[in-house]
Amino acid sequence: MYLQHKMRFLGAILCLIGPLALPCASRADTDPAMAAYKAADYATAIPQLEAACNRNPKDPLVHAALLSALVYEGAVDQAFDAADAAAAAFPDSPDVLAARGEFAFYMGDMPEAEKLFRAAGRLRDQTARAYYGLYHLYLAASMYRTGRLFCLKAHDIDPDDALITRAWMRYLVPEKRREVLGPFVQSHPWLFENAERDRDANLQVAQELNARKIFEPEGEPKDVTVRLSPLLYDPSRIRGFGIEFKIEGGRPLKLLLDTGASGILVRQGVIDKAELEHLGSGEAWGIGDAGVRKTFSAIANSCEIGGLKYKACLIRATEGKQRVGGEEDGLIGADVFSDYLLQIDFRKRLLHLTPLPARPPNPQGYDREIGRDRAGFTPVFRDGDHLFVTTRVNDKNTGLFLIDTGASMSNIDSTFARLSTKIRGDDFMRVRGVSGQVKDVFEADKAFIQFARFRQKNLGLTSFNLNNYTGHQDIRMSGILGLPILAMFRLTIDYR
Incomplete structure (x- = not known):
């Protein structure tokens, strides 16, 4: 998928091109720390690996495993030290290089992550985590076919790595996946904390659909131009743009167009009035420190x-009377239109x-294509429902900023901001999102933000923790490019 403007991207194909070497000998059978690491039970593995590092300060494999475990658990400060x-x-350990690549990927420095993964592969072609890292990298880049090959290669090298195996299972034929998934979930419950809840929800939705395809268009798809309605703070300030939405011919509703979200999310009252x-x-x-909000699904x-x-429209709703965001009835992710090429013209x-x-x-998937146009x-x-663009701050640090038309301002993550500028507490700024009020808000000193060929000086950029989700995150969000910046562009998005 793409946004307009040019930028160098990932190169090369499957082969890492390095001297052939024997696979690493696994110590999972004898070492409890490595056994927990191989099982992807990282919370258990971390204290054991820390002790193992103290006992074996010259063992690169143990140090690499500790770093990888810290990254998965999102322990940023400890991961920096490790x-x-x-x-x-x-410096020349392929296992350590691959683990450092995982950390760079998590922090959103994709060029550095690719460099480290490939360096690990050149030193030892049988470095499973190097291939696994490239799998993640290429998947995030919509290079699905090549990413699949990297994943299969990683599993061939190390079938005992549970994290790699979980990814590998997505490429099995359905019959084989059903055969192996159940036992794998039972033996690795920490990787599937909400599996039973999600399975039950998916079953209820499937029964309601009764073999219908969700969001099946009426008639043949054709070129359409949709008018966007400005959503205002006051007569002089726009906070977003809305799209009209009707459920089963009911009254018109207003949904915020939000490239930082997925699907359709409304408040419970909308579903109840439609009697779904x-x-x-x-x-x-979302943004806020009140934690996750309970939701349910409905089919119109x-x-x-x-x-x-x-x-057969799939709609999610938040429980209770509280609104999803502002005064609108809900929000709609741009991925609802993923069967189309989207062009968002904010000025018009x-x-x-x-x-x-x-x-x-x-079944092998498609790689993204770059046409002449x-x-x-x-x-x-x-990453899931998020679209990120590589962004550099103050010519120092590179991270991934969320492209978010639903954000009324641009923000920078407080942890990422400290790497390239100074931040101070801001007692006057109030920030609220899907997850309620933000408690600790900061102001960053001057920050030059650069993405694609665009560069902007920002004074007093609002900063807070953008990564307070309690679950696992593959990628840490470095910042948000909100409407004030995005409205200067005409966005073209191809989700394929």
Whole structure:
């Protein structure tokens, strides 16, 4: 997927090109610390690995495992210390290089992550975590076919690594996946904390759909232009843009167009007024320190989004009377239109949708394609429902900033900000999101933000913890590019 503007991107293909070496000997059978690490039970492994590092200060494999475990658990400060120590002690260890690559990936420095993964592979071609890291990197870059090959290679090298095995299972045929998934979940419950809840919710939705396809368009897809309605703080300040939404021919609702979200999320009252059945349970998380919000799903037989008519519409809703965000009825992620090429023209307040050509099903997946008409576009990274663009701050540190049309201002993560500028407490600024009020808000000193060919000086950039989600995150968010910056551009998004 792409945004307009040009930027260098990932190179090379599957082969890491390095001297062939024997696989690392596994010590999981005899070493409890490494056994916990191999099982992806990182919370258990970390204290044991710390003790093992003290006992074996010259063992690079143990130090690499500790760094990898700290990264997975999101222990940033400890990971920084472990990465610096391991890099100084073992600069040429392929295991340490791969673990440092995982840390760079987590922190959003994708060029550095790729460099480290490839360096590990050149030193020892049988470094499973180097291939696994490249799998994650290419998946985030919409290089699905090549990412699959990296994942299969990683599993061939180390089938005992539970984290690699979990990724590998997604590429099995359904019959084989069902056969191996149950026992794997039972033996690795820490990797599937909400599996039973999610399985029950998916079953209820599937039963309600009764083999129907969600968001099936009425008629053949065609070019459509949707008018965007400004959502205002006051007569002179726009905080976002809305799209009209109707459920089964009901009254028009207003949804915030939010590239930082996924699907349709509304308040419970919308579902209850439409007399739709509550299905399953889930969670929604966003800006704020109140934690996750409970959600449920519903299926509408029909809905209309900005003039586009669909059948079997999947809608999520937050429990209770509290609104999702501002005064609007909910929000809609841009990925709802992933079958189209999206062009968002903020100045004209228009959303242009052009149907993408159909592609035949391919079990190996597709890699992104760069057509001549997209030669000047900037590739973006995708992590779940988030679209990120590589951003540099003060010419010092590189991270991933969320492209968020639903954010009324741009922000920088407080941990990332400290790497390149100074921050101070701001007692007057109030920030609120899907997860309630933000408790600790800071102001960053001058920050030059650069992405693609755009560079902007920001004075007093608002800063707070953007990564307070209690669950695991593959990528740490470095900042948010909100509407004030994005509105200067005409965004073109291809989700494929």
